[in-house]
Amino acid sequence: MQKNNEIKLNYYLSPLSFLYGIGVWLRNRLFDWNVLHSEQYSIPVICIGNLSVGGTGKTPHTEYIIRLLKDKYRIAVLSRGYKRKTSGFILADSGSSSLEIGDEPFQMKNKFPDILVAVDANRRRGIQNLLSLPEKDKPEVILLDDAYQHRYVHPSLSIVLSDYHRLFYHDKLMPTGRLREPINNINRTDIVVVTKCDKDMKPIDFRIIEENMKLRAHQLLFFTSIVYGEIEPVFPSEARSLNHKAIEKEDDILLISGIAVPTPFIREAEKYSNKVLPAIFPDHHTFSKSDFKKLDTTFEKMTSPRKLILVTEKDAARLKNNPLVPENWKKSLYYLPIVIQFCNGQSFDETIKKHIITFQKNSTLQNKYE
Known part of the structure; x- marks a missing residue:
């Protein structure tokens, strides 16, 4: 089991983390008080993100959901396209390069050429552009890559990933640790996935993590491990x-x-x-x-x-x-190549599918009575 003292923390930077935390707290309160506006959309928007900086496995988990849904729904993945050499909204095609759209969107477009892959640092603008596509191309489900902190979009479902070897509740705010926001902000998510789990984890290890996370009743917890494919x-x-x-x-x-x-x-x-x-x-x-x-x-x-x-x-x-x-x-x-394997994958799959069906059903009923 991962121990708190195994995580390297820069305690001498704690004053900077305190100031950073004040800024994050104020920004989140402005959204909570509706001073800053979060926009909701007419189709399911699933956010895959984390509380920390990088390394939790967002891309393989996004690919898992693509595989789960692509045969039934028109899927779009929207990313900011980190470190790309372009700006603004770009809808990837077969000729797009990693320099134009970023390495992770490029990887997903190459693996799944039939889905929509777009990049835009402004996620709200990116979604609007995707929803403006011709009806035959318009996505039915949008996956937001690494957008948990992008609160201008209110996703229909949020998934937060946390590395088993650096669980968020053992971490600290940047720059002391790697957290982008305080651990209590996990309360905004619907699902938490502990990633990169060791294969020899015992039932008690799962229970300890669940107890330490102190999740709310409606929040679901899942565990995944990495599976390497053939070279x-x-x-x-x-x-x-x-x-x-x-x-x-x-x-x-x-x-x-x-x-x-x-x-x-x-x-x-x-x-x-x-x-x-x-x-x-x-x-x-x-x-x-x-x-x-x-x-x-x-x-x-x-x-x-x-x-x-x-x-x-x-x-x-x-x-x-x-x-x-x-x-x-x-x-x-x-x-x-890598893929991820759920310890309780069937339950996760059913949760995602049920969310989409329920969202679409509620959206149809709402439109009917408007």
């Missing part, structure tokens, strides 16, 4: 298919990571080989010419005949259309 080539036309079981313990792996929490990725790679060399970059890192030069020098020094470069799925999205990727990498560059 995939970043450039399929250049590299051979590769099963991780074919990797030998003495094969060199240059592991490149630009995600918030790379530890599980590193541990997974170390199951395949004894010679894993991690190269860790900040979350959403844009790889530069000098980065590639240093990494290529390191890779060239590796001596095993079947050496390879392994990246995260999110990093692969940035590398696919990066012209700076060395040509000699393309036959050796692979990524490791």
Whole structure:
């Protein structure tokens, strides 16, 4: 079980956290008092967010909901497109790049080409643009990526994620810790999902977390763990298919990571080989010419005949259309996809589906009697 003292906190920055907390408190009160206005919409808007900064697994959880709903509803994902080189509203198409829409929206558009993926820092404007599409293209459900703090939109359902190894109730406000807002603001959400759970968790571990969260009666709690898929080539036309079981313990792996929490990725790679060399970059890192030069020098020094470069799925999205990727990498560059697995997945699925059906039914009745 994760202990509070295992989380690194910068207590010397507590005065800044106090001032930051005052600002967050005031902003939230302005929404609560209707001084600042939250807009509701005529279709289900499901927000997937968190209380903390990054690393809780929003993208794989958003993808889980896409898989759950896409065969029955027209789905749109709306993100701000973090670190993209563009601004304003953009509706992704088959030619969109990660530089235009951001790495996570690019990843989702490539995985699910039939859904709508849009980016806009102004979520309210983004939703309005999506609802202005022709009737045949207009979404029936919108998934808001990382928008729990974007209170100008009032979602029909909110889901907050919390990393099992850094549970929000053990954390502190930025910059002392990683919380974007105080822990009591968890009360705004409908669902809490504890992510990245260890496979050997016992029933008592689940109960302890549930008790410590002190959720309200209507709030639901779920638990998920990461499941790694088969290794995939970043450039399929250049590299051979590769099963991780074919990797030998003495094969060199240059592991490149630009995600918030790379530890599980590193541990997974170390199951395949004894010679894993991690190269860790900040979350959403844009790889530069000098980065590639240093990494290529390191890779060239590796001596095993079947050496390879392994990246995260999110990093692969940035590398696919990066012209700076060395040509000699393309036959050796692979990524490791992940999906999430619910400990009580059927119940979660039913909750999401029921919400949409109930929302649409209530919306129909409301329109009928207006």
